[in-house]
Amino acid sequence: MTQVESPKLGRKRDHSRDPEILDAALEVLAECGYDGMTVEMVAARAKAGKATLYRRWASKNELVIDAVACMKRADLEHLPDTGTLRGDLVGLIKPRTIEEAEKKLQIMAGLSSMLSKSPELAQAIEQAIIRPRAEANKTLLLRAIERGEISSDCDLETLSLITxxxxxxxxxxLQKPVDRPFLLSIIDGVLLPAVGIRMADSFERTPAG
Amino acid sequence: MTQVESPKLGRKRDHSRDPEILDAALEVLAECGYDGMTVEMVAARAKAGKATLYRRWASKNELVIDAVACMKRADLEHLPDTGTLRGDLVGLIKPRTIEEAEKKLQIMAGLSSMLSKSPELAQAIEQAIIRPRAEANKTLLLRAIERGEISSDCDLETLSLITxxxxxxxxxxLQKPVDRPFLLSIIDGVLLPAVGIRMADSFERTPAG
DNA sequence: TATATACGGAACTGGCGAGTTTCGGATACG
DNA sequence: CGTATCCGAAACTCGCCAGTTCCGTATATA
Structure with missing residues (x-):
């Protein structure tokens, strides 16, 4: 009926700035949580005007959803393949990966109060943060089964969620840091024993307490 | 110096209402989270006036801290003692316990955005929600070690945090319900295998996927 | 019975933040 | 070059909520 306006005149929107704004949103989100974050904080950090943000996203909620959805998948793209399950799992422990995971979890924490209120946001989180992690673990476990390193009776679904x-x-x-000793204690104290792999003796010991 | 007022005249404060108010606060907290909760909601649910609440707690924050700190410890007081680790662990799976744990976790979720902002609240949560759970598991594992059922080399600290x-x-x-099959998959698919207990065959099978 | 305080309820204050508008200036199109 | 739209910045509206105050009533002390 009413002609849909197709803006062809005037200055064009500079979409090259979208990623900067979304990254700023992720930073504020990680630091302040959803409720603590204000659109003005995001605009300030991105050195943009509030109006610019509202020209691109209809609301704070949509901005956050887009920010989460566009989050870099990062690492986890090409998994290590060392020939042993333990080697693969330990190979996942890299400063980059840890740092990335910790930031994603901070974002998760700040968003948790919104999970039940915004299903779209919950779905964006699921796809950007949760799923990739579990899939990576499941892939490594599947490889170990194919190699005959572990039994195929293992409850892959549950095991891949442990880490x-x-x-x-x-x-x-617990508000404690995710460091190498912690991750090793999961691998050597839980995951490997659970799939029936007993270490004769590891050169890299896990602290007892 | 200035004489500390000792109110002896007039109507006395009815402290028998404190628990009702704190329970109301916990309910609203579980449903709305810290930021979503208003003092007026709590007052309304407790059929009290807002002024009554502010006469007893200096601020919303202190009200919430007190509510969490006064949370019923419930269950977990007397742990099952069946003679086997699996029996003890499965014995912890009771509708009451599950329901209680699920509500506590809802409250945790709603409070997560405050963890970094209010250390006192974080501590209250730690003592009321987190510690009891881990302690119960550790106790059961220690008993199993004393019985000689499992090795004393086990990483108790890490194992007791799995569930x-x-x-x-x-x-x-994941926003999924905590039901009996899920808890059994942890016990039989992770915990028991991790401590080296292999089930010959369980009458109560854990679903594969 | 008089007084001081608690009660539930409701009105009020003050600050904060989502979303809108306005401004002077920049930029793409015709 | 004129115009429509973009930009960052700042002022503005509006609603919500923490916290306060006031009301009429209830209750404990003296």
């Missing part, structure tokens, strides 16, 4: 769950718990609940 | 961590992850992140 994400315990990492999230440590960051969000 | 709390995976339960929290399931509720807060």
């Amino acid at each position: 994400p769950a315990m990492t999230a718990y440590r960051v969000l609940v | 709390p961590a995976m339960t929290a992850y399931r509720v807060l992140v």
